[in-house]
Amino acid sequence: MKKRFHVDPMPFERRVEVFVRHNDDHLAHQQTVEGGISLEEKTSRMESVTKSIANQLVIQIEIQARLSDAGTQVETLKKCRCELLEELSHLKDRLKELEPTLHDLQSQEANSIADLSTIKLREQKLRAMTVIPAEKLEIVESFKSHLTQRLQTSKCLTGLTLIA
Helix, strand or coil, rough: CCCCCCCEEEEHHHHHHHHHHHHHHHHHCCCCCCCCCCHHHHHHHHHHHHHHHHHHHHHHHHHHHHHHHHHHHHHHHHHHHHHHHHHHHHHHHHHHHHHHHHHHHHHHHHHHHHHHHHHHHHHHHHHHCCCCCHHHHHHHHHHHHHHHHHHHHHHHHHHHHHCC
């Protein structure tokens, strides 16, 4: 629905009336001072007044057109504002729908972090259990070499017994 702005013409008409009366008063004063005004001068002044009035009318029409355009723009902006508010309302509703999903994802993330921490602790424990300290490794190596020597000695003895 298009609204038209209406500018009250009375103030303008009042201004024209005051202007014409002032001009007439000025002309009357000038007549008494100068003893009369020529018809050409009076015509020239009346043309000037007429042009001034015409210019004022053109300005008033332009103002009314601008106000009408501004009114249309205001209506368009109001419609856009209503549409944006409606869209905002839909977005808020959608956000409320997504909040439980967000909470679920956050709890899953927290659980995953806890599980990962547990796995890392288990891994560290297993590594600690399988790592042999260097000094124990030396003992194991010396025991291994000792067993290897005994095995070779026993093989030699077994070979000798078989020969004998």
